[in-house]
Amino acid sequence: MSNFFVIDGGGTKTRGWLVKSDKSIMDEGTAGPSNVARLGAEGLRIALSELLADCPAARTCAGVVMGLAGVGRERERELAVAVAREFWPHTPVHVVTDAHLLYEGAFCSGERGILLIVGTGSIAFYQNPHGHEFFRAGGWGPLLGDEGSGAWIGREALRHCLWEGEREELSPFHAALLEKLKVDATHDIITKVYREDFGPTRWAELAPLVFEFAEEQPEVMAILERAALELIDQVERLIEDVPQSMALVPLVVTGGLWERRAVLEPLLLEEIQLRQLPLTIVEPAGGAVEGGLVILTR
Amino acid sequence: MSNFFVIDGGGTKTRGWLVKSDKSIMDEGTAGPSNVARLGAEGLRIALSELLADCPAARTCAGVVMGLAGVGRERERELAVAVAREFWPHTPVHVVTDAHLLYEGAFCSGERGILLIVGTGSIAFYQNPHGHEFFRAGGWGPLLGDEGSGAWIGREALRHCLWEGEREELSPFHAALLEKLKVDATHDIITKVYREDFGPTRWAELAPLVFEFAEEQPEVMAILERAALELIDQVERLIEDVPQSMALVPLVVTGGLWERRAVLEPLLLEEIQLRQLPLTIVEPAGGAVEGGLVILTR
Structure with missing residues (x-):
């Protein structure tokens, strides 16, 4: 079973979980804020580096989902995708807003x-x-x-x-x-x-x-x-x-x-x-x- | 009849009128903002200099009234008095808020x-x-x-x-x-x-x-x-x-x-x-x- 990396990034804190598709959590990490609209590419870069320092195995995962504050608009979303590409050049990366990620979780079962x-x-x-x-x-x-x-x-x-x-x-x-x-x-x-x-x-x-x-x-x-x-x-x-x-x-x-x-x-x-x-x-x-x-x- | 200098100083503009006690206006001047709370002593100093450049006779008036934005608190009021003293060391100076000055004017007759x-x-x-x-x-x-x-x-x-x-x-x-x-x-x-x-x-x-x-x-x-x-x-x-x-x-x-x-x-x-x-x-x-x-x- 493959590992996936799920990131929930807000205005004050960013969390990441390395999970299997059966929802079992293999490892997790935390970092500072990652609001792209407010902190730009560099802020996200720092947060992702911190997360990967906590969860080194996430570097070789099979897929990444980033739910980030401040990516509601296309420009910021593209910026976030570009930063993610620096860390995962060959892995599928999905970027949504942090709210969207929570929404999918809250209503995942029905x-x-x-x-x-x-x-x-x-x-x-x-x-x-x-x-x-x-x-x-x-x-x-x-x-x-x-x-x-x-x-x-x-x-x-x-x-x-x-x-x-x-x-x-x-x-x-x-x-x-x-x-x-x-x-x-x-x-x-x-x-x-x-x-x-x-x-x-x-x-x-x-x-x-x-x-x-x-x-x-x-x-x-x-x-x-x-x-x-x-x-x-x-x-x-x-x-x-x-x-x-x-x-x-x-x-x-x-x-x-x-x-x-x-x-x-x-x-x-x-x-x-x-x-x-x-x-x-x-x-x-x-x-x-x-x-x-x-x-x-x- | 003596001349008095009345100043109405707001957040965007300061005006001054050299008047006699029969309300006749002898001269007038305008200057930039003079909000002491926002611009400090230096802002008021500049505004007063500009007013006196327009109305040089106001230097020797018999009394000064300054209605200024940002002097609602004692600290700012004292600052405004100190700055006025630099221009009129021996003249009575009254400092009130700009709102107070307008109030006195609006209800001056009854x-x-x-x-x-x-x-x-x-x-x-x-x-x-x-x-x-x-x-x-x-x-x-x-x-x-x-x-x-x-x-x-x-x-x-x-x-x-x-x-x-x-x-x-x-x-x-x-x-x-x-x-x-x-x-x-x-x-x-x-x-x-x-x-x-x-x-x-x-x-x-x-x-x-x-x-x-x-x-x-x-x-x-x-x-x-x-x-x-x-x-x-x-x-x-x-x-x-x-x-x-x-x-x-x-x-x-x-x-x-x-x-x-x-x-x-x-x-x-x-x-x-x-x-x-x-x-x-x-x-x-x-x-x-x-x-x-x-x-x-x-």
Whole structure:
């Protein structure tokens, strides 16, 4: 049985698994970020070198699948293929987005549905089983969108504190946020965001604080309720692409924020019920490895 | 009669007027930006030098009022005073925010009300006549707020086009926006915003296009309707600071976007009526010059 190398590359971390077609994992490796759009060819080159240092046997594998952040456009995808060719000149290489790889894994065993990824950013996908169309909603980054994501929640936390500052109603959450930011007064938030290092790429760091205070402060819980609303908005935008014949659309949720599933899931379910959407939250059938094998054997 | 020098310094332009206490203007000058928070002491020094080159007689005036962007906090205010001292070592110098100067001008002749400034950014003010309290709402900049402002409208325009791109429903507005941005496809907006020069400080450049297409495309008009809603939100946040004895609170609107008053005013009025707010839009009693004289003679 041949070995295959499946790579899941995101904005902060890249992982690689050397697998057989029966899904058994022979070896694995980790590396830094590999977002081609942000780091260019050199960033991917470094990540792949690191992965192959961990998994030297992957150099002679029979096929490679790379699911990478930042290859949504043709130009970046071609760049990624060119870099992969430097490492595997004679091996079939498949390059897809990291979201696509997760999608293939999540729905590898049956009916297709909607995948919602909610981490630092947020994005939703649906792939029509009868075609090759891949529909997406959201994923516009922290300046233009990523509604309901960790970065979005962090920004809403900052806005909530500025609002409290205007009203001079300073809550325990307000104090905790200022401490986390290492600033003395509400108005320093503005300086911190615009003139220091705490810009959009770091807002997601505040999301854990929001979850921590949500139980005791209703207005902090309200931030998460709005996040759930925004996330279901993205999912709802895709429902019209799903064939009407499907009575109940499976929804798989994944991503870093899903570690807070105990809090998030009831909020999502409430929003789904409120809108009477034909959605049911299900477990993913598989992850990146399973997705990679689907792509290799198609 | 003595001469006074009144300076209105914003993020893009600084103006100065040499005036007598009867409000007659003897001379005036213009200079570049003078935002102390952004450009520091040197930026203000350059702007003042330019103003005094235009108005040399201002060097020997009897009093100076500087209304400057970016002096909301004590540290920046003190910096501005120190720079002014270099030019006028023995003359009384008053430093206030540019918004404060406009407020004093707008309400120089009677009852105080709410001032809404809507340009690249947005902010609302109310000053209690019985105290020195100066209440503000908004003004958090393009990343965290400035709801309803030119930058906000520009960002919503970008988001609207991304949304249309997802739905593959490309309107004439969509085509015009891509042309304005000099990009070929919807998805290039993401690259333009995150990797090129078209960040938050430039979003306001798109606002004119929104006004241009609002009449013919209801969903573009909807952006302006939401902007009006956000602006009235800011004003509403201040109403609770206004004494209950005031039956109808005067609202003065000013700023670059108010050049589109023909479109904006009906939207604001509709929102005010919908919420049954005790607000009446009035003309400002005066501008920066009148505001400066109020501050000098207090």
